[in-house]
Amino acid sequence: MSYQALYRVWRPQRFADLVGQEHVTQTLMNALREGHLSHAYLFNGPRGTGKTTAAKLMAKAVNCTHGPAPEPCNECDACRRITEGAIMDVVEIDAASNRGVDEIRELRDKVKYAPTEVRYKVYIIDEVHMLTTEAFNALLKTLEEPPAHVIFILATTEPHKxxxxxxxxxxxxxxxxxxxxxxxxxxxxxxxxVQIAFDEPALYAIARAADGGMRDALSLLDQALAFGGDRLDERVVLAVTGAVSRDILFQLLQEIAGQNIAAALKVVDECIMGGLEPEKMMQDLTHTCRDLLLFKTAPQLTEIQGSIIGGPGSQLAEKLSVSQLSDMLDQLIHYQQQMKWVAHPKILLEMAIIRLSQPQAAPNGVSSNEIGDLWGRVRHLEQTIENLCQSPPVSQVTTSPAEPETTPMAKGARKRPASGKPTTIRGDWLHQLSAERLEEVKRAWPEVLHRIKEEKITVHAWLIDGEPVGATQDKVIVAFKSKIHRDTTEKEANKTLIQQVLGQVLRRPATLQTLMFAEWNEIRAKTGSDSSAGGNSRARPESREDDVVNKAIELFGKDLVEISKG
Structure with a gap:
């Protein structure tokens, strides 16, 4: 009998032998046991995970002479012939080569005929995602309502298609x-x-290269046995897969950890001259760093124990910290992605080795010693601040007898040097207030606001809260209701703009003086009639009479107006 590949010889013949897919096999066995068979199944998953095997087991279980049964007996004529592929009613279709609408129409025409040898017709369509859109449309109605004697099993690695x-x-x-x-x-x-002597590291190397696919693992084992003869060791597996020896990778990482760039590059050059591909070496180096990182964080994993424990792997793991391994892994993954697009992958590999071998520099070229010194100074400052917070110094504020703090408002006024104090207002220019100047300012105030809005709308938004309450030859006093509006207006840039516009509208230089309405009312209350000479409409009745007189003089002229006090 001719030789058969291991993955065909060791293909599971019972659902119980299909390990690793219990969530699938248990469901199918229960459905077979209860007789709840569906007319169509979709098996999807990565390559080499048992999709076609499960489909054949399903075909045998539904057509077994002693069934339908949860497990095929593998002894009756139907089970044996299905295993050999000799039953015409169990049809395997490769959708990659039979993907057109004509093939699906032919299948649809044959479905209606009853099986001739077994209980059910089973159509296994492999790589079903390769069918064309027209072929899928032709399959829809038959797939939804096939005859009672037909079961469809679709298998694909790309269900999203x-x-x-x-x-x-x-x-x-x-x-x-x-x-x-x-x-x-x-x-x-x-x-x-098969009575083959083996080393466990060789099996670990095959399992790593298989990447979760059992068929890939059996194919690699078959190839390694053909290359190595009666004994399976890691050297044979590495030669077959083109991977790098773990000892060489540990040596390379040892040189990188020791910042010995020349020795690390020599190891890389020897590997490439020996026939290893830079892409494969980068991949193996990445996996080795990953295994070392997992060994440091989760040493109980079987995969890690088989490849790291003992020898240079454990020593290297003790030498490198988790943060170092994480940084190295980040850089290797980055370079592995870049390697797909470069014309000279060896140069990129050498550059990666050089950068991994250099000490990690902080931003702006700051050395680790300088960083440590800075951290020490920061800790010292933090301790000093903590001590000051625990015992704050007591500041003694002496108040001059000449300037007694009569009210809390006076204290607040002292804290704002730009807002003007009530004592300064009374002493400096309060006696210079002029009702005529105030009326002039009030008439010009809408124009002032309009021009300021054109210049800078944000300043206008703050100034609109204020109201002119007094004026002198060179000053305009504006009172505010909101403290935040007053403080923002007092900012140097805003105040300069307002004074510039006031000078343009009033046709003379004008200085802006701000205060709160509460302060202004307090000043007026303390100074009596003198302080309200330039007041607003909220002043005493005499000021309102003066306003009427001034308005009359303005309208009719001074010669035509006669003032009579009764």
Whole structure:
């Protein structure tokens, strides 16, 4: 009998043998046991995870002479012939080469005929995502309502390419990648069964290269056995897969950790001259750093124990910290992505090794010693501040007898040097207030606000809260209701703009003096009639009479107005 590949010889013949996919096999076995069979199934998952195997097991279970049963007996004529592929009623279709609408129409025409040899016709359509849109449309109605003697099993690695109308007509089962331990255990069983001596590191290397696919692992094992003869060791597996020896990778990382750039580059050059590809070396170096990081954080993992524990791996793990390994892994992943687009991958690999071997510099070229010194100074300052907070110094404020603090408002006025104090107002220019000047300012005030709004609308928004309450030859006194409006108006840039506009409108230089309405009312109350000579409409009745007189003089002229006090 001709030789068969290991993945065909060791293909599971019972649902119980399909390890790692219990969520699928248990559901199918229960459905077979209860007789709840669907007309269409969709098996999706990565390559080599048992989709086609499960489909064939399903075909045998529904057509078994002693069934339908949860497990095929593998002894009856139907089970044996389905295993051999000799039953015409179990049809395997490769959708990649039979993807057109004509092939699907032919399948649709044949579906209506009853099976001739077994109980059910089973159509296994592999790589179903390769069908054309027209072929899917031709399959829709048949897939939804096939004859009672037909079961469709669709298998694909890319379910996202299937139309939703197809997926909704099927029971969907997602196959998972096999774990590292499951692949290693399966390889051990096979090697022991065929009486092949093996080293566990060789099995670990195969499992890493298989990347979760059992068929890939069995194919690599088959190839390694053909290359190495009666014994399976890690050297044979590395030669077959083109991977880098773990000892070499540990040596390279040892040189990188020691910042020995020349020795690290020499190791890289020897590996490439020996036939290793830079892309593969970058990938293996990334996986090794990942294993070291997991060994530092989760040493109980079986995968890590088999590849790190003992020898140079453990020593290297003790030498490198978790943060160092994390930084190295970040850089390696970055360079591995860049390697897809460069014309000279060896140069990129060497550059990555050089940067990994250099000490990590802080931003702006600051050395680690300087950073440590700065941290020490920061801690000293923090301690000093903490001590001051625990025992704050007591400041003694002496008040001059000449300037007694009579009210809390006077205290607040002292804290604002730009707002003007009530004592300064009374002493400096309060006696110079002029009702005529105030009326002039009031008449010009809308024009002032308009021009300021054109110049800078934000200043206008703050100034509009104020109201002119007094004026002298060179000053305009504006009272505010809101403290924040007054403080913002007193800012140098805002105040300069307002004074500039006042000078343009009034046709003479004018200085802005601001205060709060509460302060202005307090000043008027203390100074009596003198302080209200230039007051606003809220002043005493005499000021309102003066306003009427002034208005009359303005309208009719001084010669025509006669003032009579009764």
């Amino acid at each position: 299937l139309p939703p109308t197809i997926i909704s007509r099927c029971q969907r089962f997602s196959f998972r990648r096999f774990s590292f331990e499951q692949i290693v255990n399966r390889l051990k069983v096979i090697c022991e069964s």
